[in-house]
Amino acid sequence: MSTVPVSQQLAIGIDIGGTNTVFGIVDHRGDILYRGAISTKKHNNVESYINELYEAVLPAIEHVGGTDYIKGIGIGAPNGNYYNGTIEYAPNLPWKGIVPLCMLINTKFNLPAALTNDANAAAVGEMMYGAAKGMKDFIMITLGTGVGSGIVANGQLIYGHDGFAGELGHTIIIPDGRLHHGTGAKGSLEVYCSATGVRLTALEMLENNPAKTSLLRNYPVDEIDSRIVYECAMEGDEIANEVYAFTGKILGMSLANFVMFSSPESIILFGGLCKAGDLLLKPTRQHMEANLLPIFRDKVKLIFSELKEADAAILGASALVWELK
Amino acid sequence: MSTVPVSQQLAIGIDIGGTNTVFGIVDHRGDILYRGAISTKKHNNVESYINELYEAVLPAIEHVGGTDYIKGIGIGAPNGNYYNGTIEYAPNLPWKGIVPLCMLINTKFNLPAALTNDANAAAVGEMMYGAAKGMKDFIMITLGTGVGSGIVANGQLIYGHDGFAGELGHTIIIPDGRLHHGTGAKGSLEVYCSATGVRLTALEMLENNPAKTSLLRNYPVDEIDSRIVYECAMEGDEIANEVYAFTGKILGMSLANFVMFSSPESIILFGGLCKAGDLLLKPTRQHMEANLLPIFRDKVKLIFSELKEADAAILGASALVWELK
Numbered sequence: 001m002s003t004v005p006v007s008q009q010l011a012i013g014i015d016i017g018g019t020n021t022v023f024g025i026v027d028h029r030g031d032i033l034y035r036g037a038i039s040t041k042k043h044n045n046v047e048s049y050i051n052e053l054y055e056a057v058l059p060a061i062e063h064v065g066g067t068d069y070i071k072g073i074g075i076g077a078p079n080g081n082y083y084n085g086t087i088e089y090a091p092n093l094p095w096k097g098i099v100p101l102c103m104l105i106n107t108k109f110n111l112p113a114a115l116t117n118d119a120n121a122a123a124v125g126e127m128m129y130g131a132a133k134g135m136k137d138f139i140m141i142t143l144g145t146g147v148g149s150g151i152v153a154n155g156q157l158i159y160g161h162d163g164f165a166g167e168l169g170h171t172i173i174i175p176d177g178r179l180h181h182g183t184g185a186k187g188s189l190e191v192y193c194s195a196t197g198v199r200l201t202a203l204e205m206l207e208n209n210p211a212k213t214s215l216l217r218n219y220p221v222d223e224i225d226s227r228i229v230y231e232c233a234m235e236g237d238e239i240a241n242e243v244y245a246f247t248g249k250i251l252g253m254s255l256a257n258f259v260m261f262s263s264p265e266s267i268i269l270f271g272g273l274c275k276a277g278d279l280l281l282k283p284t285r286q287h288m289e290a291n292l293l294p295i296f297r298d299k300v301k302l303i304f305s306e307l308k309e310a311d312a313a314i315l316g317a318s319a320l321v322w323e324l325k
Numbered sequence: 326m327s328t329v330p331v332s333q334q335l336a337i338g339i340d341i342g343g344t345n346t347v348f349g350i351v352d353h354r355g356d357i358l359y360r361g362a363i364s365t366k367k368h369n370n371v372e373s374y375i376n377e378l379y380e381a382v383l384p385a386i387e388h389v390g391g392t393d394y395i396k397g398i399g400i401g402a403p404n405g406n407y408y409n410g411t412i413e414y415a416p417n418l419p420w421k422g423i424v425p426l427c428m429l430i431n432t433k434f435n436l437p438a439a440l441t442n443d444a445n446a447a448a449v450g451e452m453m454y455g456a457a458k459g460m461k462d463f464i465m466i467t468l469g470t471g472v473g474s475g476i477v478a479n480g481q482l483i484y485g486h487d488g489f490a491g492e493l494g495h496t497i498i499i500p501d502g503r504l505h506h507g508t509g510a511k512g513s514l515e516v517y518c519s520a521t522g523v524r525l526t527a528l529e530m531l532e533n534n535p536a537k538t539s540l541l542r543n544y545p546v547d548e549i550d551s552r553i554v555y556e557c558a559m560e561g562d563e564i565a566n567e568v569y570a571f572t573g574k575i576l577g578m579s580l581a582n583f584v585m586f587s588s589p590e591s592i593i594l595f596g597g598l599c600k601a602g603d604l605l606l607k608p609t610r611q612h613m614e615a616n617l618l619p620i621f622r623d624k625v626k627l628i629f630s631e632l633k634e635a636d637a638a639i640l641g642a643s644a645l646v647w648e649l650k
Contacts, residue, residue: 137486153483160588161462170618171582183618257496261586263485293495293508
């Protein structure tokens with residue numbers, strides 16, 4: 001048992017991505033005292049991955065005064081199962097099947113560890129250090145390459161009976177709508193409101209309006225992405241503006257459904273698509289409100305995350321540590 | 326403070342409907358020891374309603390040994406706000422605006438009281454006495470004149486930040502779909518999967534297939550309801566069978582979305598439409614599974630409530646009492 005006072009305890013946050021793993025040592029205020037990264041992808045063997053991770057983190061632990069100062073390790077990972085501490089069938093990681101990651105980390109570091117998926121970790125981070133500080137009911141939506149989510153109700157993250165709750169990106173918003181090539185589902189939120197979705201909407205609109213001029217036509221089709229669509233929209237391009245209006249409509253309709261589920265105090269948007277600012281936020285808010293029952297209207301704060309994107313993954317993962325019993 | 330042992334304590338359950346109010350005294354096992362009813366509708370004044378309710382319940386309290394045996398009073402009511410103990414703008418009750426019902430009951434009976442909406446109360450009842458006994462994550466869906474819901478996650482009912490969470494009947498499943506004359510929304514779950522919705526689907530299918538014979542055509546249009554559609558379906562009527570197949574398809578798609586929200590162990594269906602049994606359950610299950618991400622498939626128990634419909638409202642309301650602090 002550590003003799004370090006609670007207020008001086010630190011947390012290690014590890015975010016495992018398909019390409020790289022980033023980590024940091026974080027204090028109670030959410031300041032990152034030390035940070036580092038290793039390659040995920042080069043390790044086909046999880047044991048060799050854990051070994052390199054340990055070698056990379058150890059100097060950081062010594063730098064802050066040794067393991068006595070560390071309360072534990074929080075890990076954000078795709079397909080992370082909170083209950084079992086396992087990563088299960090993650091398509092973008094080099095390790096197949098079910099990986100008992102918490103157990104491996106715990107054995108190697110001799111520190112308590114907790115793991116969940118990246119969007120859930122982001123929600124805990126937002127509750128601990130960000131825009132959701134003090135909130136007991138909110139929903140975090142991450143709008144990146146995909147659409148992820150973390151749901152907090154009664155002050156607790158909803159993990160569900162199997163540890164996999166909160167896959168709002170895969171809810172169906174347009175029955176028999178656009179095909180999601182990754183999941184095979186038709187009309188899911190993710191296939192419209194991710195960065196990939198914005199690109200697909202732009203390509204569709206260009207194809208469906210062949211006579212309409214657009215700045216987007218100056219770019220090779222392969223290069224058109226959500227950033228280019230945003231830039232063209234800001235220059236007044238009509239099709240590019242329609243793309244964001246449509247994206248906001250679909251997102252707003254979905255958010256209304258989520259509000260009628262858990263009636264959150266706020267919905268916090270995070271990730272690359274948020275760079276579009278009001279271009280995305282205005283239609284999203286309008287269509288969310290329009291689809292809500294009157295008792296829910298004008299109550300939900302729709303806001304952007306307050307965490308820096310570069311820090312959020314580490315902060316979110318580290319925040320799991322403060323919840324450790 | 327009562328000196329009666331906890332195991333012998335009883336709960337009063339009161340269910341307030343637009344026409345009548347039913348009540349009962351319930352023990353820990355869910356046996357209803359005494360039951361009664363008064364008119365809701367005749368009382369334009371809530372004070373006179375509370376007075377009649379008190380006169381009606383008092384003999385029941387004396388019958389079981391006096392208030393020492395009663396732990397408290399649980400109330401299920403439309404638009405019930407758990408946090409404030411109020412009924413807010415309930416369109417089908419005679420009292421307008423915000424009614425501080427818990428406070429009025431508490432003052433009159435001198436017993437602690439708790440209130441929530443009827444579907445939430447049904448969920449708590451199911452957790453305490455019914456099919457969800459011991460479950461920490463489940464969703465209750467009531468399929469009656471309307472569609473209601475109660476959501477339990479981490480062993481707690483989700484009330485949301487304002488006390489109104491769990492209005493799944495009003496989530497939009499078909500954007501720009503059928504108009505709900507009550508709410509003005511288009512394409513909500515309730516406008517398809519309530520008893521009213523089944524009737525509307527039948528009328529639409531009859532009108533869209535004028536050349537097709539159907540047993541349903543033997544009934545005056547005004548009389549066609551979900552029960553008649555069920556009976557015709559059981560006699561092999563094609564249109565009637567299609568009505569339930571369509572209803573199950575919409576319900577199943579919606580349930581898949583709910584599963585990806587809170588990943589419940591089970592979804593419990595309750596209410597008049599459940600009389601259709603497998604006619605509704607089979608297509609519902611099929612379309613729920615088809616719309617789930619693989620990690621959620623073949624995991625969720627889709628079952629009917631184990632509570633008798635006549636008892637469920639009283640049991641659900643009474644169950645709130647055992648949660649009182």
